[in-house]
Each structure stands twice: as C-alpha cells, then as structure tokens.
Amino acid sequence: MADYKAPLRDIQFTMYELLDYEQHWQALPKFEETGADIANAIMEENAKFCENVLAPINQSGDAEGCQWNDGEVTTPKGFKEAYQQFVEAGWPSMTHSPDHGGQGLPPSLGLVLNEMVGTANWSWGMYPGLSHGAMNTIEEHGTDEQKEVYLTKLVSGEWTGTMCLTEPHCGTDLGMLRTKAEPNADGSYAISGTKIFISAGEHDMAENIVHIVLARLPDAPAGTKGISLFIVPKFNIAEDGSVADRNGVSCGSIEHKMGIKASATCVMNFDNAKGYLIGPPNRGLNCMFTFMNTARLGTALQGVAHAELGFQKSLDYARDRLQMRSLSGVKNPDGPADPIIVHPDVRRMLLTQKAFAEGGRMLMAYCGKLVDIISNGEEESAKEADAKLAFLTPICKAFLTEVGFESANHGVQCFGGHGFISEWGAEQNVRDCRISMLYEGTTGIQALDLLGRKVLMSQGEIMKPFTKEVHKFCQANAGNPLVATLAEANKQWGELTMKVGMAAMENPDEVGAASVDYLMFSGYVVLGYFWALAATKAQAALDEGRGDAAFYTAKVQAANFYFARILPRTESLATTMTSGASSLMDMDVESFAF
Numbered sequence: 001m002a003d004y005k006a007p008l009r010d011i012q013f014t015m016y017e018l019l020d021y022e023q024h025w026q027a028l029p030k031f032e033e034t035g036a037d038i039a040n041a042i043m044e045e046n047a048k049f050c051e052n053v054l055a056p057i058n059q060s061g062d063a064e065g066c067q068w069n070d071g072e073v074t075t076p077k078g079f080k081e082a083y084q085q086f087v088e089a090g091w092p093s094m095t096h097s098p099d100h101g102g103q104g105l106p107p108s109l110g111l112v113l114n115e116m117v118g119t120a121n122w123s124w125g126m127y128p129g130l131s132h133g134a135m136n137t138i139e140e141h142g143t144d145e146q147k148e149v150y151l152t153k154l155v156s157g158e159w160t161g162t163m164c165l166t167e168p169h170c171g172t173d174l175g176m177l178r179t180k181a182e183p184n185a186d187g188s189y190a191i192s193g194t195k196i197f198i199s200a201g202e203h204d205m206a207e208n209i210v211h212i213v214l215a216r217l218p219d220a221p222a223g224t225k226g227i228s229l230f231i232v233p234k235f236n237i238a239e240d241g242s243v244a245d246r247n248g249v250s251c252g253s254i255e256h257k258m259g260i261k262a263s264a265t266c267v268m269n270f271d272n273a274k275g276y277l278i279g280p281p282n283r284g285l286n287c288m289f290t291f292m293n294t295a296r297l298g299t300a301l302q303g304v305a306h307a308e309l310g311f312q313k314s315l316d317y318a319r320d321r322l323q324m325r326s327l328s329g330v331k332n333p334d335g336p337a338d339p340i341i342v343h344p345d346v347r348r349m350l351l352t353q354k355a356f357a358e359g360g361r362m363l364m365a366y367c368g369k370l371v372d373i374i375s376n377g378e379e380e381s382a383k384e385a386d387a388k389l390a391f392l393t394p395i396c397k398a399f400l401t402e403v404g405f406e407s408a409n410h411g412v413q414c415f416g417g418h419g420f421i422s423e424w425g426a427e428q429n430v431r432d433c434r435i436s437m438l439y440e441g442t443t444g445i446q447a448l449d450l451l452g453r454k455v456l457m458s459q460g461e462i463m464k465p466f467t468k469e470v471h472k473f474c475q476a477n478a479g480n481p482l483v484a485t486l487a488e489a490n491k492q493w494g495e496l497t498m499k500v501g502m503a504a505m506e507n508p509d510e511v512g513a514a515s516v517d518y519l520m521f522s523g524y525v526v527l528g529y530f531w532a533l534a535a536t537k538a539q540a541a542l543d544e545g546r547g548d549a550a551f552y553t554a555k556v557q558a559a560n561f562y563f564a565r566i567l568p569r570t571e572s573l574a575t576t577m578t579s580g581a582s583s584l585m586d587m588d589v590e591s592f593a594f
Contacts, residue, residue: 003051003055003056003058003059003120003425004050004051004054004055004058004119004120004309004312005051005312006043006046006047006050006051006116006119006120007308007357007361008040008043008044008047009548009551010358010361011043011112011115011361012036012040013534013537013551013555014358014361014362014365015039015112015365016036017537017541018362018365018530018533018534018537019362019365019366019369021036021039021108021365021369022035022036024108024369024372025106025372028106028372028373028376028377029376030104030376031104031105031106031372031376034105034106034109039109042094042105042109042113043109043112043113043116045089046091046113046116046117047116049085049086049089049091050116050117050119050120050121051120053082053085054082054117054120054121054124054125055120055121056078057076057077057078057079057082057121057124058120058121058122058123058124058262058425058428059422059425059428060076060077060078061075061076061077061078061079061121061123061124061261061262062123062259062261062262062428062432063422064076064077064262065261065262066203066254066261066262066263066264068251068253068254068264071202071250071251071252072202072204072251073202073203073204073251073254073264073266074204075127075203075204075205075262075264076262079124079127079205079262080204080205082124083124083127083128083157083205083206086128086157087156087157087158090103091113091128091157092128092131092154092155092156092157093155093156093157094109094110094113095107095109095110096135096139096155097139097155100139100147100151100152100155101152101155101156102155106368106372107368107371107372107375108365108368108369108371108372109368110132110368111297111301111364111365111367111368111371112365112368114129114298114301115301115304115305115308115361115364117129118301118302118305119304119305119306119308119309121262122260122263122302122305122306122432123260123261123262123263123432124262124263126199126200126260126263127160127200127203127205127206127263128157128160129298130160130161130162130163130199130200130295131154131157131159131160131161132294132298133161133163133212133292133294133295133298134154134161134162134163134210134212135151135154135155135161136294137212137229137278137287137288138150138151138154138212138231138278139151140287141229141278141279141287142231142278142279143278146231146276146278148241149237149241150210150231150233153208153210153241154210157206158206158207158208159206159207159208159209159210159233160200160203160205160206160208160209160210161209161210161211161212162198162199162200162201162209162210162211162212163198163211163212163288163292163295164195164198164201164211164212164213164214164232164268164270165177165195165214165288166195166196166197166198167179167193167194167195167196168194168196177193177214177215177216177227178193178216179191179192179193179194179195179213179214179215179216179270180192180193180215180216180218181215181216181217181218181228181230181275181277182218182272183217183218184274188274188275188276189215189217189230189274189275189276189277190272190273190274190275191213191215191230191232191248191270191272191273191274191275192270192271192272192273193215193270194252194267194268194269194270195213195267195268195270196267196268197255197265197439198211198265198266198267198268199263199264199265199266199439200263200264200266201251201264201265201266201268202234202251202254202264202266202268203264207235207243208233208234208235208243209233209234210231210232210233210234211231211232211233211234211249211268212229212230212231212232212278212288213229213230213231213232213270213275214227214228214229214230214284214285214288215227215228215230215275215284216228217281217282220281220282221282224285225282226282227282227284227285228277228279228281228282228283228284229277229278229279229283229284229287229288230275230276230277230278231275231276231278232247232249232270232273232274232275232276233247233249234246234247234249235247236274247273247274248270248271248272248273248274249268249269249270249271249273250268250269250271251264251266251267251268251269252266252267252268252269253266253267254266254267255267257435258431258434258435259428259430259431259432259433259434259435260431260432260435292440292441293389293393295440296393296394296396296397296440296441296446297364297367297371297393297396297397298440299397299401299436299439299440300360300364300367300393300396300397300400300401301364301400302401302404302433302436303356303360303399303400303401303402303403303404303405303433303436304356304357304360304361304364304400304404305404306404306405306407306408306429306432306433306436307353307356307357307360307403307404307407307408308357308361309408309411309429310353310357310407310408310409310410310411310426310429311350311353311354311357311407311411313411313415313424313425313426313429314349314350314353314410314411314414314415314426315341315350317340317414317415317418317424318339318340318341318346318350318414319339319341320339321339321340322335322336322337322338322339322340323337323338323339323340323343323416324337324338324340324343325337325338326338326342326343327343340414346414348565349410349413349414350410350414351558351561351565352406352407352410352565352566353407353410353411354558355527355531355558355561355562355566356400356403356404356406356407356527357407358534358558359527359530359531359562360400360403360404360527362527362530362531362533362534363392363396363400363526363527363530364396364400366392366530367389367392367393367396369385370385370386370388370389370392371385371389373385374386374389384465387462387465388465388466390454390462391450391454391455391462391463391465391466392466392526394441394446394447394449394450394454394519395446395450395519395522395523395526397440397441397446398437398441398443398446398447398450398519398523399519399520399522399523399524399526399527400523401433401436401437401443402437402443402520402523403523404433404436405430405433405434405436405437408426408429408430408433409430411426411429411430412426412427412430414426443516443519444512444515444516446519447515447516447518447519448511448512448515450515450518450519450522451500451511451514451515451518451519452511452512452515455497455501456497456500456501456504456511459501460494460497460498460501463493463494463497466526467490467493467494469529470486470487470490470525470529471487471490473486473529473532473533474486474487474490477532477536480532480535480536482531482532482535482559482560482563483532483536485528485563485567486525486528486529486532486563489524489525489528489567489570490525490529492570492574493521493522493525496518496521496574496577496578497518499578500514500518500577500578503578503580507581509581509584509585510580510581512581513577513580513581513584513585514577514578517573517576517577518573518577520569520573521570521573521574521577524566524567524569524570524573525567525570527562527566528562528563528567531558531559531562531563532559532563534555534559535555535556535559535560537555538551538552538553538555538556538559539552539556542556
C-alpha cells in the first residue's frame with residue numbers, strides 16, 4: 001500500500017478552476033509573475049519530496065519517537081537528514097520576502113505545499129512549520145536589527161522557531177502567566193519561568209532555535225494587559241551573527257503523548273535567559289496574534305491532511321479487501337467475495353472522507369487568497385480580506401479539525417479489525433489527529449471567539465461579507481437544486497445568529513451553550529458553498545466536453561453526496577443551539593457526582 005500520493009489533480013482544480021488563482025496572482029504586483037507553470041513545477045517537486053522522503057519515515061518515526069537525554073532531544077531516524085534536504089532545496093524560504101533571503105512566492109502557494117508536507121508526515125512538518133509564525137511575528141513587529149540577526153536565518157531554515165506561551169498553571173488563560181522579564185544593563189532582559197507544551201522546543205535538526213516568549217516586565221499591570229513578547233534564542237548570537245554560547249534555556253523533559261510522537265513536545269525552562277523585547281511593552285498579546293493566526297490556519301490544514309490521509313488509506317484498502325457479496329448482486333465473480341467498496345456503508349465512510357478532505361482544501365485555498373491580499377493588496381481590499389479571514393479562521397481551525405478527526409476515525413472503521421493495529425497506519429492517523437482539536441485554542445475556545453467575540457460583538461456585521469458572497473452566488477445560479485438548498489441554509493444561518501443573540505442579551509450563558517453547535521453549523525454551510533461552487537464548475541466542464549470527464553463527474557457526485565448526507569446535519573444543530581442553556585446549567589455542581 002502506498003504511504004501517500006499527493007492529490008495534485010484536485011489541488012490544481014481547486015486553485016485554477018474553482019478559485020482562479022492565476023488571475024488572482026496577476027492582480028497583485030508582488031505575485032504577478034507567479035503563473036500556473038511555475039506553481040505546478042514547484043508543487044510537483046514538493047510532491048516528490050513528500051512522497052519519497054517524508055512519507056516513508058512517518059510510521060517509523062511514530063514507532064521510534066523522540067528521545068530525551070539530559071536536556072538534549074534526538075529526533076527519529078531519518079528526520080534530521082530529511083530536514084537537511086528540505087533546507088538545501090530552499091523550501092523554507094519559498095513564501096518569505098526577498099529582503100531577508102526569501103523567494104517571494106505567494107502565501108497561498110505555501111499553504112498548498114504545507115498541506116502536502118503535513119499529510120505525508122505531520123510530526124516532521126511541525127519542526128519547520130512552527131518557524132513560520134516566528135518569522136511572521138519578527139517581520140511585522142521586530143526591529144531592523146532583529147530582522148537581520150534572526151529573520152534571515154529562520155527564512156533560510158538554518159534556524160527554527162517556536163512560540164512559548166502556555167505555563168503549567170494557566171493553560172489558555174494567558175492572563176495568569178508568571179514568567180518574568182528583568183531588564184539588563186545592556187538593554188536585553190533576563191527571562192525566567194517555565195513553559196509547557198512547546199512543540200519543537202528542543203531538537204537536533206537545526207543549529208539554533210529562536211523562541212518567541214511571553215513574559216511580564218517588573219512594572220507590568222495584572223492580567224492580559226501586562227504581557228510582553230521576547231525573542232529568546234537557544235544559543236546567544238555573536239557580533240558577527242554566528243552562534244555563540246548556550247543561553248539559559250533548557251528542555252526539562254518531553255511529553256509522552258497519544259500521537260505526533262515524532263514531534264518533540266517540550267517543557268522549557270528559562271533561567272535568566274537573555275531575551276530581547278519585540279514590539280511595545282505590555283502589548284505582547286497583540287503581537288502574538290500575528291503568530292496565533294498563522295498557527296490556527298496551520299492547524300486547520302492538519303484537519304485537511306488527516307482527512308486526506310484517512311481517505312487515501314481507506315480507498316486503497318476498500319478496493320482490495322474482499323468481504324461478503326454485494327446485496328445487489330455479485331460484483332467480483334472470479335473471487336470468493338466482493339471488494340468492500342461495493343457496500344453502501346463503506347461508500348458512506350469513503351465519501352464522507354472525500355467530502356471533508358476536498359471541501360476543506362477548497363476552504364483553505366480560499367483563505368490562502370485572502371492571506372495574499374492582506375499581505376500585498378491595496379489598502380481597502382486588504383482591510384476587507386482581513387475582516388473576512390478573521391471571521392473564517394475559527395471556523396477553519398475548529399470545524400476542519402473536528403471533521404478531520406471524524407474522517408480519520410472512519411479510516412479505522414473501513415479497515416475493521418486491521419484498523420486497530422499499527423501495521424496499516426490508520427490508528428496512527430487517529431492518534432496524530434486528536435491534538436488538532438486542542439492546540440492553538442480548543443474547539444470550545446474557537447467557538448466562543450466566533451460567536452461571542454466576533455459575530456455578536458459586531459452585531460453580525462463581520463459575517464455579512466461572506467454570507468453576501470454566498471447569497472450572490474445563489475442568485476446567479478438559481479434553478480440548481482443544490483444551490484436552492486444552500487440558499488436556505490445561508491438564510492437560516494442569519495436567522496439563528498439573531499435568535500442566539502437575542503437569548504444572550506437575557507442570559508450570557510446562552511453564548512457558551514450555543515457556541516460549538518453554532519460553529520459546526522457555520523462550517524457545514526461554508527463547505528456547502530464550496531461544494532456547490534465546485535459542482536457548478538465541474539458541470540460546466542462536462543457540458544462543454546473539456547478535460548477529464550471522469551474527474552468532473554466524480555466532483556458533481558461528491559457534491560450531491562455532501563448535500564444529501566452531510567449538510568442535513570445542520571438541522572439537528574439548529575435545534576440544539578437554540579434549546580437554551582438551562583439543560584446545561586441547571587444542575588448543581590455537587591449533583592454531578594450522583
């Protein structure tokens with residue numbers, strides 16, 4: 001069985017036929033020279049690296065895991081060598097500014113490359129993946145000197161980066177963090193404290209690691225308004241830019257985890273480590289959101305990756321595995337039984353995986369266009385794109401990881417008992433996927449951000465640009481049964497928003513009670529839009545007799561499945577989100593024990 005095959009045909013359909021990436025790039029001055037020929041050549045080379053280098057060490061990396069010894073972390077066999085190939089080929093620099101050694105390609109193309117890397121080997125991909133947020137933060141908030149010292153090395157891949165936020169006692173509530181930053185005479189700061197759950201906090205793949213650390217200055221106000229952001233390298237930097245002596249940063253241990261075992265999740269101890277303020281004092285959380293938004297989109301990609309990997313593994317197995325006869329007649333007369341792909345329930349699981357993998361890819365590609373516009377568009381269009389991305393980011397992060405986990409679970413079910421053992425890799429896919437709903441803000445946190453902080457606090461204004469886009473699409477394609485269903489769902493989305501908002505005015509707990517159901521409802525409608533759009537594009541290709549008829553027919557059939565079997569989930573969510581908070585909140589805390 002193949003470990004992974006990059007779905008280049010579907011990626012190209014999404015980029016060029018669904019979302020017209022070429023015209024999009026040509027409209028942005030910095031990317032106008034990026035055409036399909038260049039992008040396809042890059043994607044094909046990336047696919048080779050993912051298929052031939054990363055995928056083969058995915059299961060072995062899981063079995064071996066990372067090893068901790070006296071503060072040093074050793075990655076599994078082949079990981080360091082793969083990273084060296086990655087750096088030598090120039091992959092880390094693809095989407096970063098030429099001013100700092102980057103190649104200046106569109107961020108949207110970077111998301112496509114990251115999906116392939118993550119699907120082939122998510123654990124490995126986290127080591128270079130964490131660097132993107134660090135680079136974006138330094139590029140946006142760092143001084144010219146900080147960019148020269150740190151950014152160039154991060155862009156080249158010689159160094160990697162992390163974000164050090166969470167502490168043992170505070171979890172998501174960063175207002176409680178205790179890490180201290182004491183001023184030094186030379187303008188630097190002495191950073192002291194402990195951070196936990198630091199992905200790629202220590203490893204043997206790069207010569208230096210640049211930590212982005214949240215800490216408090218001595219005179220900082222309490223809570224989230226008193227947090228600053230610092231650059232703290234693993235090794236101090238000499239005047240000529242080379243690596244010097246070891247800084248006061250050490251890895252106290254690595255976590256023993258359910259999944260992504262080949263990615264080092266570290267407890268990091270800062271003992272008067274030399275750090276440098278990045279951004280204004282006490283504005284660290286504001287600067288950090290540059291990092292967090294990048295990380296949340298990256299985690300959303302994880303949902304797509306695990307759905308795609310689950311689908312590929314399940315499909316290969318379902319074509320080959322013989323079990324029982326089809327209820328509608330023998331399909332494999334030369335064999336003792338029919339392949340399980342002929343059975344309706346197996347089809348249900350495969351089509352669910354396909355719908356979420358390909359639908360999630362469409363959504364992420366759409367967000368990629370927004371990221372391009374934010375970074376290089378005109379001021380007004382960049383502002384509009386930023387608002388739309390702010391609305392879609394919690395949906396991407398939470399919804400896509402939830403359905404990615406569902407898809408990974410379907411993978412185990414398709415394999416039956418063979419899915420429960422490690423040989424086939426289906427159970428690893430489930431274990432690796434489970435973290436995606438936790439880090440960078442749990443599903444519940446994302447749901448509160450979407451419904452409470454964004455939708456209700458803006459009185460629904462933040463969602464209108466997207467829902468209007470859906471409305472215009474439905475008007476332009478009236479008469480299509482799928483589009484008619486989408487139009488009703490889009491209308492219901494607005495009505496439910498108003499209903500939940502009115503209830504929340506009477507009881508704030510109504511927001512928390514409805515939020516996750518509201519987010520999932522939103523996700524199903526958003527994917528419904530992209531599946532309806534894909535169906536119209538595919539049907540047009542069929543009507544015109546161009547391209548691969550089998551590919552376009554499958555796209556239309558997958559859209560039909562989504563609207564028949566997946567989108568109706570919104571009806572139960574509409575009921576539960578408006579059922580009120582009382583069923584959750586009436587029980588006394590003491591009564592839970594009985």
